[in-house]
Amino acid sequence: MKTTESDASAERILPGGAVAELVRLNRDYLDLIIASPGDSPVPLPLVVLQGLRAASAEALDAMAACSYGLFVLDTLRVGPADAPQATYVKDPVAERYGTGFPEGGAWPAFTMAALSFAWQLSRQNLMSVRIMLGLSGTAAASMAAMDPWKLRSIAARQALPLQPRWSRNPCFWPDLLRSAGALDPLRLDLAKLLGMQLLAADLHPWQGSPGRRRG
Numbered sequence: 001m002k003t004t005e006s007d008a009s010a011e012r013i014l015p016g017g018a019v020a021e022l023v024r025l026n027r028d029y030l031d032l033i034i035a036s037p038g039d040s041p042v043p044l045p046l047v048v049l050q051g052l053r054a055a056s057a058e059a060l061d062a063m064a065a066c067s068y069g070l071f072v073l074d075t076l077r078v079g080p081a082d083a084p085q086a087t088y089v090k091d092p093v094a095e096r097y098g099t100g101f102p103e104g105g106a107w108p109a110f111t112m113a114a115l116s117f118a119w120q121l122s123r124q125n126l127m128s129v130r131i132m133l134g135l136s137g138t139a140a141a142s143m144a145a146m147d148p149w150k151l152r153s154i155a156a157r158q159a160l161p162l163q164p165r166w167s168r169n170p171c172f173w174p175d176l177l178r179s180a181g182a183l184d185p186l187r188l189d190l191a192k193l194l195g196m197q198l199l200a201a202d203l204h205p206w207q208g209s210p211g212r213r214r215g
Contacts, residue, residue: 015124019067025114026064032110033161037214041160043167050178061181065190068199069133070148071162073118111162112155119143120149134165134202166198 033042034053042049052060064070116135121129122144129140166172172194179187 015121015128018121018128018132021117022067022069023065025110026066026070028110028113029058029069029162029210030060030064032106033164035106036161039099042164044164048173048177051181055177055181058183059177059180062188063176064182066195068131068165068195069114070165071114073114073133073162074135074139107161108155108158111158114154114162115143115151115155116148119146119148129198130170130203134199153189166195169194169198172198 030052033044033049036042044052055063085206094123116132117136118129121132122135122140126137126140126144129135129143130137137141175187175191175194179191
């Protein structure tokens with residue numbers, strides 16, 4: 001997938017290979033939205049959902065090539081209860097690594113992949129996981145301290161689609177879709193720059209928890 005100049009700059013700042021992995025997750029996320037039934041609770045305008053389903057593979061690649069996630073992880077139940085236990089308790093192996101997700105497990109499986117990426121990233125740099133995936137400071141710290149086997153139990157609870165990032169902003173998703181569909185590099189950079197501005201607002205200490213600001 002092609003990356004813009006701003007994405008290339010992010011590669012130099014964020015952990016090596018992290019942006020490329022996030023781009024792949026973004027692309028899978030778009031594909032899952034497109035494949036979701038019409039009554040799935042994806043809070044995007046109908047015109048955006050229709051546009052995504054009609055978009056070319058090249059346009060979807062262009063949309064996915066962002067240095068930040070297009071989905072929200074911060075609404076998952078990642079908190080102090082998921083931190084490591086002070087003393088080791090031998091839970092049944094089947095409870096840790098049970099066989100398969102529930103029926104219709106595409107979203108839990110995707111969530112597992114996203115959480116695994118977030119967990120590894122949080123172990124390297126807490127600010128990186130906040131920037132790339134929109135986690136609050138509390139959630140990022142809890143993620144870094146979490147036992148890795150607990151990721152699966154969190155993912156298994158995610159039967160519904162992950163929420164799109166900045167879904168309440170009236171411009172972000174429509175502009176990203178239009179500019180990617182037109183294959184206009186300048187407009188695409190401007191659309192992605194809006195995402196960077198929204199991200200900066202999320203991280204601003206005066207704005208409260210970034211997980212509560214969705215545009």
